[in-house]
Amino acid sequence: MVDEQERLLPIANVGRIMKQILPPSAKVSKEAKQTMQECATEFISFVTGEASDKCRKENRKTVNGDDICWALGALGFDNHADAIVRYLHKFRVAERDKAAQNKASCCRNSQDKDEEESSQDQQPHQQADVPSNSKLQVLEFSH
Incomplete structure (x- = not known):
């Protein structure tokens, strides 16, 4: 369980980003924050993994912004x-x-x-x- 929490984005940051789009009076449940936290983390891992594979094939050790852009396009x-x-x-x-x-x-x-x-x-x-x-x-x- 600790390893799972360490790989997730900070929930406070996720909640803050979610609240930015909502009216000031709106509330976001803990469950909604956790769901978005898991989804955002998975999406980032998915894209980063694709970029990392590209770098590995090119014998590079550093993933850069261009690799992330390429991965987004390659994944649709x-x-x-x-x-x-x-x-x-x-x-x-x-x-x-x-x-x-x-x-x-x-x-x-x-x-x-x-x-x-x-x-x-x-x-x-x-x-x-x-x-x-x-x-x-x-x-x-x-x-």
Whole structure:
């Protein structure tokens, strides 16, 4: 029984997702949550198993998002596959943008630090009253 519970999705998460679609006054029974928990877990296992088989045949050890999309299509869930492909593309673009923004922010912060150290080396007894521009540059970049 413990092994069975460990492989299932967390019931609190399943209940929260179910409640999102319902009116605020609606209640979801424990039995309904458990049924949905078992169904969702089985569906995920089914699709992941198909993707895993594909990876094994290709001598790969890592299942990725493209494998899941392929598995959905191979199992006849074409509508879901199309939606997941679109979501995966948007997710990857957002992650690339986020990484580029972090890299630019990091580079600008280290450049400001280098300039600050350089000016302190030239004038060791003076303290700079001018605030760093790093925050302003990061804010400008995020627009």
